[in-house]
Amino acid sequence: MEELLRMEHISKQFAGFYANRDICLTVNRGEVLTLLGENGAGKSTLMNILIGLYQPTEGKIFFKGKEERIESPGQAVRLGIGMVHQHFMLVEAMTVFENIILGDKNSGGIFIDRDARRAEIEALAGRYGLDVELDKLITEISVGAQQRVEILKALYHGAELLILDEPSAALTDIEVEGLFAIIQKLTEEGKSIISISHKMREVLRISDRITVLRAGEVVTTVKRNETDAQKLANLMIGHELAGSQYEKKTKSDGQTVLKLNEVKYHEHSKHNGLAGVSIEVKAGEIVGIAGVDGNGQTQLAQVVTGVISPEQGALEIKGEKISVSDPSAFIGRNVSHVPEDRNLQGLIGDMPISDNLILKLTDSAQFSRGKGMFLKKKEIRSYAENLTEKYDIRCTSVEQDVRSLSGGNQQKVILARELESEPELLVAAHPTRGLDIGATRFVHDQMIAARDRGVGILLISADFDEILEMSDRILVMFEGQIMGEFSGENPPVEEISLAMTGR
């Protein structure tokens, strides 16, 4: 088979850390290569290099046998590389036709020759079975149709290599089948495809070869017929069973602090919804929610902290049924929350450390007179100074703006605020995301200490190692559903990793 693309020893460095390191891969004409890897494995960075959004720090790219420096997306298009982004690059206020001819360099002239362009597009669409209505606005067509427009657009611009980023992510099951048929047709006609995915089902259906990435490096490249789901899952997650350093409490006899019964929220949205989730968290245990990002974890965290209300199903806190969701009511019931985006939801960046630490306590008699009318600055200051010491928050003064702290120290500020309010339930979403080893260790130690004090903890994390390390019980989430429950002691890693991919 003829080689279309070869990437040789590609590395990309961002401020000291490698997002890609020494990556080599090839794509032949008429084949589907899948890039398989977890979030942060470096798939997107690599593809952004290929379409000219990023420049590689090192390495060479050969396309059709010629070395190319791809310096802009426009150049990638001219070479014949087209990408269908996960978030479609379609102008909603324009028609399908206009979106396809946007940026057209193939045809000359000042004006749009509608009839000629239409004929070209319709011929292409017919050839590849891409059924689209050219005169509809983008807002008027389904997500599946939008994807077909994106593919047609890339083909119209002369793509020979198509990059599909999580192509089935937003599609219904029927649409996914349609997509597979289109992919089949494309490769039969000699087009090549790079598909980015972490869904085992589709990886095994469509790929000819699979390149597995982990932590920015290529683990291996395997042929489809020489592997199976289990082997791929192991390669992708790359666990080393070191065993947890924390003692697991598999038999918690504490009171139930959180109970979800068949909770539903935007049930049919596979990636941003909950399709009947039942969870129970007892005092003094850590329940870990494992799963690839974007399978409803965000909505789960928001439901159990009162940010959004469930559409169906029951939610109980300490045995008490909650009918109206409202964050302050949850705080009043001693629910603490370490949110997934610390800058957006956890902290007010332009306020000092001290003020961020008392955000939930501004009305208390401890820090204010007259229910928050006048703040007791002195008390706040000394309280904050105590906490910065206790939680090892490294700062020059408690008057320092939170924004100027490092990520790890910001997270410690949130942790201090949330744990000092003596919660009975702590909801921690990705609590160590982006933190270095030291800070991660500190956060973990604090959470274990809280558990031992009798706090029930719901830990949501896309970091599989963190789940294995911390959880007393492990639940796996996939497309808004709980795929299974596993013990946190000697967890069956292979089963869990398979469940994460929907098997």
Add this chain to the structure above:
Amino acid sequence: MSISFVTNLILAAIRMAVPLLFIALAELYSERAGMVNIGLEGLATVGALAGFMLTYLTGNTWLGILCGALAGILINMIYAYATVTLCANHTVYGMAINLLAPALASFIYRVYFGEGSSLMQITLMQGIGIPVLKDIPFLGTLLFNQTPMVYLAVALVIFTGIFFGKSKAGLNYKAVGEYPKAAATLGIPVIRTKYLSCVICGALAGIGGAYLTTCYSTTYTEGIVSGRGFIALAAVIFGRWTGGGVLLACLFFGFCDALQIRLQVLNIGIPYQFFQMIPYVATILVLTVVGSRKAGPQANGKPYRKEER
């Protein structure tokens, strides 16, 4: 009410609409590339001064108009650099232009002509009648016996309609205002288009200002633009971001302006200040009715950052 009253009213409406039209088209080109520029008032003011001074010095109104355009471009480059290159807030820098430019214009005027000097005057641009057509009764004087600037404005509206409606370049230009990232992935030069939009905006707003001194009022006075920059903003919304729509909106606002002057002279016992309010009240009313509906370029006013980690 006599025929001549109506003719005069419509004539005046057109005269009032033309500067508004230039300024509103300036904003249309700006917003189509996603650049909300509320600094039109300031741009038009420097345009008015530059147009006046060049005409005063050379006696040539065309040079005045040209210079007005250049002055508008020059000042608008401050806005362009801050908002496109530095990704600063569009509203803040538009406002900055509104504060800076009129003050600068007054400063230059006083330094050059001296304080307290009697008002300098220039001769206005002459109207050109189009042979034959101008002799059509009623319509002739109305449409075909105007200054070349009026014809230029109409031509510009037609050009704008064709550019955005029919041409490839116009489609690509619009994509920048709707979804710059998508445009960039197709090789459309986003940054360059945004700068281009600022050049067009500065030029047209400057011409709109220069029209006021060279075709309309014979003198430069402080506050000569008198809110037209803001009414033009409303006209773009009212006109649904299209050339033809903007033309109709400007005629409407021009009509309001012409009407209020007529009503003032009628002397019917209502304080004239109430009549002066008409264009502005009309603007507010139109915005309440039309402005609430969601429309316009989607990435309007949002800074475009090239993707970086």
